[in-house]
Amino acid sequence: xxxxxxxxxxxxxxxxxxxxxxxxxxxxxxxxxxxxxxxxxxxxxxxxxxxxxxxxxxxxxxxxxxxxxxxxxxxxxxxxxxxxxxxxxxxxxxxxxxxxxxxxxxxxxxxxxxxxxxxxxxxxxxxxxxxxxxxxxxxxxxxxxxxxxxxxxxxxxxxxxxxxxxxxxxxxxxxxxxxxxxxxxxxxxxxxxxxxxxxxxxxxxxxxxxxxxxxxxxxxxxxxxxxxxxxxxxxxxxxxxxxxxxxxxxxxxxxxxxxxxxxxxxxxxxxxxxxxxxxxxxxxxxxxxxxxxxxxxxxxxxxxxxxxxxxxxxxxxxxxxxxxxxxxxxxxxxxxxxxxxxxxxxxxxxxxxxx
Amino acid sequence: xxxxxxxxxxxxxxxxxxxxxxxxxxxxxxxxxxxxxxxxxxxxxxxxxxxxxxxxxxxxxxxxxxxxxxxxxxxxxxxxxxxxxxxxxxxxxxxxxxxxxxxxxxxxxxxxxxxxxxxxxxxxxxxxxxxxxxxxxxxxxxxxxxxxxxxxxxxxxxxxxxxxxxxxxxxxxxxxxxxxxxxxxxxxxxxxxxxxxxxxxxxxxxxxxxxxxxxxxxxxxxxxxxxxxxxxxxxxxxxxxxxxx
Numbered sequence: 001x002x003x004x005x006x007x008x009x010x011x012x013x014x015x016x017x018x019x020x021x022x023x024x025x026x027x028x029x030x031x032x033x034x035x036x037x038x039x040x041x042x043x044x045x046x047x048x049x050x051x052x053x054x055x056x057x058x059x060x061x062x063x064x065x066x067x068x069x070x071x072x073x074x075x076x077x078x079x080x081x082x083x084x085x086x087x088x089x090x091x092x093x094x095x096x097x098x099x100x101x102x103x104x105x106x107x108x109x110x111x112x113x114x115x116x117x118x119x120x121x122x123x124x125x126x127x128x129x130x131x132x133x134x135x136x137x138x139x140x141x142x143x144x145x146x147x148x149x150x151x152x153x154x155x156x157x158x159x160x161x162x163x164x165x166x167x168x169x170x171x172x173x174x175x176x177x178x179x180x181x182x183x184x185x186x187x188x189x190x191x192x193x194x195x196x197x198x199x200x201x202x203x204x205x206x207x208x209x210x211x212x213x214x215x216x217x218x219x220x221x222x223x224x225x226x227x228x229x230x231x232x233x234x235x236x237x238x239x240x241x242x243x244x245x246x247x248x249x250x251x252x253x254x255x256x257x258x259x260x261x262x263x264x265x266x267x268x269x270x271x272x273x274x275x276x277x278x279x280x281x282x283x284x285x286x287x288x289x290x291x292x293x294x295x296x297x298x299x300x301x302x303x304x305x306x307x308x309x310x311x312x313x314x315x316x317x318x319x320x321x322x323x324x325x326x327x328x329x330x331x332x333x334x335x336x337x338x339x340x341x342x343x344x345x346x347x348x349x350x351x352x353x354x355x
Numbered sequence: 356x357x358x359x360x361x362x363x364x365x366x367x368x369x370x371x372x373x374x375x376x377x378x379x380x381x382x383x384x385x386x387x388x389x390x391x392x393x394x395x396x397x398x399x400x401x402x403x404x405x406x407x408x409x410x411x412x413x414x415x416x417x418x419x420x421x422x423x424x425x426x427x428x429x430x431x432x433x434x435x436x437x438x439x440x441x442x443x444x445x446x447x448x449x450x451x452x453x454x455x456x457x458x459x460x461x462x463x464x465x466x467x468x469x470x471x472x473x474x475x476x477x478x479x480x481x482x483x484x485x486x487x488x489x490x491x492x493x494x495x496x497x498x499x500x501x502x503x504x505x506x507x508x509x510x511x512x513x514x515x516x517x518x519x520x521x522x523x524x525x526x527x528x529x530x531x532x533x534x535x536x537x538x539x540x541x542x543x544x545x546x547x548x549x550x551x552x553x554x555x556x557x558x559x560x561x562x563x564x565x566x567x568x569x570x571x572x573x574x575x576x577x578x579x580x581x582x583x584x585x586x587x588x589x590x591x592x593x594x595x596x597x598x599x600x
Binding site: 054060063068072096208 | 402
């Protein structure tokens with residue numbers, strides 16, 4: 001029998017990782033994710049795992065590189081400025097095809113910014129972030145329960161595709177407490193014959209991201225792109241809510257999608273046909289479902305805690321078919337239900353006049 | 356017929372691709388011999404740097420992970436903490452270890468990570484074509500110090516053994532040289548001892564090897580060995596900087 005526990009989002013990431021069989025965590029303190037390393041510093045010794053506070057984000061991600069190269073499930077976490085520092089390592093992880101999980105509990109930037117919530121690292125997370133042509137799998141939960149589910153999924157997908165996976169949430173979700181059910185989940189581990197963990201009874205394994213001959217490096221890139229195409233084909237995830245009869249689609253992810261839901265409820269009370277499209281995987285972007293929904297609605301509103309980043313992917317799929325408007329707050333500020341409702345109402349009034 | 360000299364098992368049966376007169380080859384060999392002498396080849400994982408030794412996995416006959424520039428001690432830490440029963444060595448040059456990787460080496464030493472660091476100091480960046488290294492000597496001409504390294508303009512060379520010896524996590528640090536057979540034999544002993552300490556779980560170990568770069572120094576191999584002896588030895592004093600015994 002499983003039962004519900006009340007947990008902070010950041011702590012739920014830690015416990016979910018442990019239930020997913022992760023016994024290695026390398027991190028560095030930064031607000032608003034510090035509860036996660038603190039939680040794992042307590043929990044890892046209880047399960048004979050490793051918690052190590054590194055001297056920097058750069059070192060932490062390279063410890064992840066080493067642990068992943070040696071075949072174990074491994075995670076690190078940080079918040080925006082720290083994740084910028086990790087980008088070098090993430091590029092190497094992607095190129096060397098090392099399964100690993102990186103959590104970004106986003107705060108407002110650019111620069112040191114502030115510790116309040118933000119979604120302004122979307123570009124960095126889904127478009128690469130570091131140098132070279134690569135992608136991380138990017139998962140964006142919107143509740144503490146979904147954090148648990150997606151952290152487990154992140155480990156499974158990372159192993160399956162030999163690719164770094166990122167959990168992208170904002171500071172609110174990291175800090176808020178909600179009931180969560182860990183269920184009776186058992187992790188499934190895959191064989192890693194490629195791992196560098198001692199060459200007993202086999203030829204030595206080499207793990208590297210250098211392919212000095214450009215012909216080899218192009219082949220390496222083509223193989224990576226083929227893998228990304230496969231991931232894009234198989235792993236798109238999204239939620240549709242009140243979309244069946246909607247004229248207006250609000251696209252939003254993570255914590256923001258919950259404020260959007262409240263605004264949609266309010267608009268629905270007034271008979272406005274509006275629904276939510278919520279990407280759960282930000283990369284691969286849920287293009288197929290989005291496309292289907294664009295075929296059914298009349299206008300799109302995108303709501304983000306940024307100057308407008310995910311909206312670019314929405315527009316790419318929309319390809320000029322429908323009007324797309326944007327509402328966003330930056331700098332750690334969050335929109336109110338009324339703000340979003342007002343935007344929905346404006347679009348509704350426009351559509352009514354047109355009709 | 357008696358075999359008096361053969362390739363160590365921990366080296367692959369391939370020729371080195373280093374420049375003529377470069378001491379990487381002999382240092383690789385000494386590392387491999389140390390691994391063989393302790394019978395730990397199948398339990399050893401090497402971490403290669405960014406620099407001339409980036410392709411170390413083409414030469415060592417054990418698992419090797421190639422690290423980002425300067426990050427080898429962090430990568431080795433990640434592997435060692437995941438497999439405490441395995442033996443880790445990093446193989447790093449002066450730019451990799453003493454410039455871009457300064458934080459990683461200092462903190463790996465401070466934590467007393469059970470790894471062996473092979474630090475090759477040839478006072479120059481080799482792979483990128485001969486730029487000033489943190490260990491470039493005052494007055495030494497390089498691609499980026501064309502008038503010679505000037506203390507005021509370019510800073511002063513770093514002595515890594517002296518820098519790390521104060522850290523309590525360190526079990527053994529020694530500086531050795533490769534400029535003649537007598538010193539190569541001493542280097543061989545030091546490398547073996549560092550691995551031995553790791554097997555005995557004593558703490559962090561580092562061997563600094565003074566080394567040459569004939570290509571970028573613009574000298575013949577023989578001139579290079581002489582230049583090392585005359586110029587590097589006075590600044591980088593050989594000896595044991597720490598040994599907890």
